[in-house]
Amino acid sequence: MSGLKYLTLATATTALLSAPAWAHHSAAMFDRQKTSSVAGTIKKYQFSNPHAWIYVTATEDGVQKEYSIEMTSPNLLGRAGWRPGTLKTGDKVVVRYHPFRDGTTGGQIVDVTLPTGKVMTEQAIN
Amino acid sequence: MAFVKMQTRLSMVAACALALMATAPAQAATDPLNPRPANAAAKPTFDLTGNWWVTQPEGAAGFKPDPPLKPEPMKVWQEVNDKRAGGENFRDKSGLCLPLGMPLILTRVYPIQVVQDAKKITIIYEYENNVRWIFIDGRPHPGPDDLIPTFMGHSIGWWEGDTLVVDTIGMNEEPDIQPGVPHTKDLHIVERIKLTPEGFNDELTLTDPNLFEKPWVTAKRYKKSDSELQEYHCLPENNHFAVGADGVLRAVEPPKQ
Numbered sequence: 001m002s003g004l005k006y007l008t009l010a011t012a013t014t015a016l017l018s019a020p021a022w023a024h025h026s027a028a029m030f031d032r033q034k035t036s037s038v039a040g041t042i043k044k045y046q047f048s049n050p051h052a053w054i055y056v057t058a059t060e061d062g063v064q065k066e067y068s069i070e071m072t073s074p075n076l077l078g079r080a081g082w083r084p085g086t087l088k089t090g091d092k093v094v095v096r097y098h099p100f101r102d103g104t105t106g107g108q109i110v111d112v113t114l115p116t117g118k119v120m121t122e123q124a125i126n
Numbered sequence: 127m128a129f130v131k132m133q134t135r136l137s138m139v140a141a142c143a144l145a146l147m148a149t150a151p152a153q154a155a156t157d158p159l160n161p162r163p164a165n166a167a168a169k170p171t172f173d174l175t176g177n178w179w180v181t182q183p184e185g186a187a188g189f190k191p192d193p194p195l196k197p198e199p200m201k202v203w204q205e206v207n208d209k210r211a212g213g214e215n216f217r218d219k220s221g222l223c224l225p226l227g228m229p230l231i232l233t234r235v236y237p238i239q240v241v242q243d244a245k246k247i248t249i250i251y252e253y254e255n256n257v258r259w260i261f262i263d264g265r266p267h268p269g270p271d272d273l274i275p276t277f278m279g280h281s282i283g284w285w286e287g288d289t290l291v292v293d294t295i296g297m298n299e300e301p302d303i304q305p306g307v308p309h310t311k312d313l314h315i316v317e318r319i320k321l322t323p324e325g326f327n328d329e330l331t332l333t334d335p336n337l338f339e340k341p342w343v344t345a346k347r348y349k350k351s352d353s354e355l356q357e358y359h360c361l362p363e364n365n366h367f368a369v370g371a372d373g374v375l376r377a378v379e380p381p382k383q
Contacts, residue, residue, distance in 0.1 A: 026375075028213055028214060046364065048361065049364065051366070068366075075236065076236070102376065
């Protein structure tokens with residue numbers, strides 16, 4: 001019983017710490033316990049409210065797939081160093097993300113490794 | 127130092143006296159359209175002008191603790207929680223570029239800019255550049271025939287000692303207070319705002335006889351921020367979320383490129 005209680009508390013604490021700071025909508029649609037990674041090419045970088053999106057294409061086993069990666073708002077991304085020109089179509093990047101639960105290819109951003117090797121996150125200074 | 131101590135002691139005595147005085151009018155029948163007590167301060171005790179940022183974890187987590195709901199609304203709340211645990215954003219209208227209004231706007235983790243003048247306190251929320259006005263010039267709420275329901279409602283404020291009290295009525299029924307807590311036109315919010323070393327505390331007491339078993343007391347904490355506010359408009363054509371026939375918010379196809 002006490003073990004279960006501890007586990008619940010630990011889970012709750014983790015959930016609290018990892019809760020997205022930006023919350024436009026609830027993050028329930030993403031599996032925040034999982035982190036996936038894709039190395040691919042930027043198809044489109046949409047730097048607009050309410051959420052910025054990155055579309056990445058990658059070929060796996062001869063099949064091209066498109067990944068839709070959701071980010072927070074440009075307002076908060078701007079405070080974390082992102083700019084409209086941070087990503088360009090054709091850039092080779094590695095994106096880590098929390099996958100959609102419903103099977104949609106893509107998910108919620110964790111970080112992006114730019115062609116220069118620089119790692120961008122959503123961590124903003126407020 | 128001794129002076130500071132004495133001053134602290136004096137202000138504590140004054141606060142106690144005010145607290146005692148404040149309980150008297152609360153027991154008397156107050157006019158819901160003009161709930162300002164007779165002992166409200168003649169002038170503002172403090173000026174909230176400045177930029178502030180809601181602190182975590184309250185900001186991202188809706189309102190805590192959970193609402194004391196009546197049995198029927200409790201079923202809606204449980205359904206939302208069950209679906210959320212299964213990965214579905216049910217009744218989450220915050221993803222639809224609609225104005226959030228009071229009190230859901232308070233759950234957004236963006237800076238706010240407060241401008242206080244003699245008549246009113248204006249709060250600009252960076253999130254969707256929403257604006258709220260709290261009238262502090264002694265005016266009452268509009269009567270039932272004149273009150274036009276709005277997302278933010280109608281707010282009047284006054285000071286009781288070191289506390290800014292804000293009374294809000296007239297909120298329309300959209301959206302939920304937080305997903306799964308729908309309210310009626312009888313929603314009434316009283317905020318008690320106090321300065322803290324970091325910023326200010328906003329304690330909210332929500333009442334709605336159709337919804338709650340007893341008043342729901344919750345709070346938001348703010349810290350001073352150097353961040354300037356920015357433009358934020360949520361354009362539906364850039365929004366990749368839609369609510370399905372089942373009431374669940376999902377990512378939909380991105381726009382044609």
